[in-house]
Amino acid sequence: MVDSSFLLACRNRPVERVPVWFMRQAGRALPEYRAVREKHGMFDIIRTPDLAAEVTMQPVRRLGVDAAILFSDIVVPLKAVGVDVELKAGIGPVIAQPFRTAADLDRLRPLEPDDVSYVTETVKILAAELPVPLIGFAGAPFTLASYLIEGGPSRTYGHTKALMYGEPDTWTELLSTLADITSAFLRVQIESGAAAVQLFDSWAGALSPDDYQRSVLPASSEVFDGVADLDVPTIHFGVNTGELLPLMADAGADVVGVDWRVPIDVARERLGSDVAVQGNLDPAVCLSPWNAVEAKVRDILTRNNKRPGHIFNLGHGVLPETDPDVLRRIVDLVHALG
Secondary structure, three states, X not given: OOOOHHHHXXXXXXXXXXXXXXXXXOOOOOHHHHHHHOOOOHHHHHOOHHHHHHHHHHHHHHHOOOOEEOOOOOOHHHHHOOOOEEEEOOOEEEEOOOOOOHHHHHHOOOOOHHHHHHHHHHHHHHHHHOOOOEEEEEEOHHHHHHHHHHOOOOOOOHHHHHHHHHOHHHHHHHHHHHHHHHHHHHHHHHHHOOOEEEEEOOOHHHOOHHHHHHHOHHHHHHHHHHHHXXXXXXXXXXXXXXXXXXXXXXXXXXXXXXXXXOOHXXXXXXXXXXXXXXXXXXXXXXXXXXXHHHHHHHHHHHHHOOOOOEEXXXXXXXXXXXXXXXXXXXXXXXXXHO
C-alpha cells in the first residue's frame, strides 16, 4: 500500500489523482454508525475491537475515501493511565477532577502498551482487512492539557493560560509528560499497522504565535520526534491556526492540516514547498445545495493548482447533519478533477 495516493501525497510526491478522506468520517453522519451507537456507548465501541474496526470501515465502504481513520478519541490514552474522564453527549470530554496545581501531575503515569491492548487488536484487524491505509491519531499535548485543566471544553481557556503564564515550570512538566503519553499511544498504533498518524491540536488556535512557539511547540516536537524512527507519514492539525501554520510545520510533521479560514494557496505560501497540506473545505458547505458544494470543491483544487502534496479534506470534522451522499459525491468529484 506504499504506492497509495494518500501515502504518496503525504510524502509530497506526485499522484495520479488527489486523495480524499474526511475528519470524523467514522460516525456522526452515517446511519450505520448511528445504529451501532443505539446499542453501545462510545467507550464500549472503542474497547471492543470488532466494533471499533467495523465503525472504522463503514465510511470506506460507503464513501470510497482513500484512507480510513481509527475510530477512537483523543482522551483514550488519558483514561488508560487513570484519569477519570467521561465522554458526555453534546458536551465532549469531561474531567471529574481538573488539573490545577503541580501536585496534580502525580496523577499521570507513563502509558504502557498493555493499557491500550484493545487498540492494538483493532489496528491489527484493520491493517489486515482495509483496502486503504489506516490513519492512527492522538491529541496533542496542548489540547490534552486544556481538557485536563479546564475540566472539559472551553471558549476562553482561562485556567489553561493562567497556568501556562503563571507556573511555567509546572506547565512545561505537564506538557512534556503528555508528550510522552501521546508518543507512546501513537507508537502502539504504528507498530500494530497504522500507515500514518495525525496529531490533533484542535485548540491551538487559541494561542498567539509567540505563546505557541514558547510554550507549546517544544512538546509537539517531542511527540513527532518520539515516532520519527518508525518512518510513517505524520499529519499535524489544528483549528483556527492560520497564523500558526509555519510554526506547526516546524514541529516536524510531513503534512499540515488547514482549516477553511485560510485559502489553500495562501496556506501553501506560508508553509513552503517542502510541506504537504491537508484540507480545507468548510464542513458547513456540505449542507448546501450541490452546485454550491461543487463550486467550493473546484475552487480549492484550482487554488492548489495541481501541486503535489495535497490531501483533500474538510477544514474540521463532518457535521452530524451532513448527507453521506454529498460526501460520496465530493469524493467522486475530487477524484475526477484532481
